[in-house]
Amino acid sequence: xxLIGSNRRAAVASGLSVRKASVSAFVLSALGxxxxxxxxxxxxxxxxxxxxxxxxxxxLAAVLVAGTAIMGGDGSPVRTALxxxxxxxxxxxxxxxxxxxxxxxxxxxxxxxxxxxxxxLLRGRRSE
Numbered sequence: 001x002x003l004i005g006s007n008r009r010a011a012v013a014s015g016l017s018v019r020k021a022s023v024s025a026f027v028l029s030a031l032g033x034x035x036x037x038x039x040x041x042x043x044x045x046x047x048x049x050x051x052x053x054x055x056x057x058x059x060l061a062a063v064l065v066a067g068t069a070i071m072g073g074d075g076s077p078v079r080t081a082l083x084x085x086x087x088x089x090x091x092x093x094x095x096x097x098x099x100x101x102x103x104x105x106x107x108x109x110x111x112x113x114x115x116x117x118x119x120x121l122l123r124g125r126r127s128e
Contacts, residue, residue: 061108062087065115087111 011018041047062084066076087108094104 057105057108058084058087058091061112064112067115067119083115 008018011021037047040051044051063080065087066079066083068076068080090108090111091104094107099107
């Protein structure tokens with residue numbers, strides 16, 4: 001998937017079936033969403049399309065804090081998982097200390113900006 005996302009023409013030239021890989025990725029994503037929906041219904045006895053709407057920011061924050069470039073680049077599932085744990089822990093600590101929702105989002109936003117800026121500076125130094 002990384003090759004297809006990075007350079008579609010190179011993936012085709014190397015003999016990969018771009019269409020098959022893309023369809024497989026979407027099917028696996030749909031299966032994962034189905035499993036999550038079934039587990040949600042099993043736990044809460046109900047489900048709604050916007051039930052986990054607030055988690056989008058947390059997921060994006062975890063990816064960015066892990067140093068994964070949104071427009072492609074190097075990524076690591078381990079770094080992303082560790083960043084997700086960090087974001088969840090930070091959020092839980094703020095909830096336990098009574099921070100309001102807006103304040104929590106602001107602090108997480110600042111953490112994301114600092115992490116992205118740090119990774120950008122570190123990548124710039126490595127390329128020099």
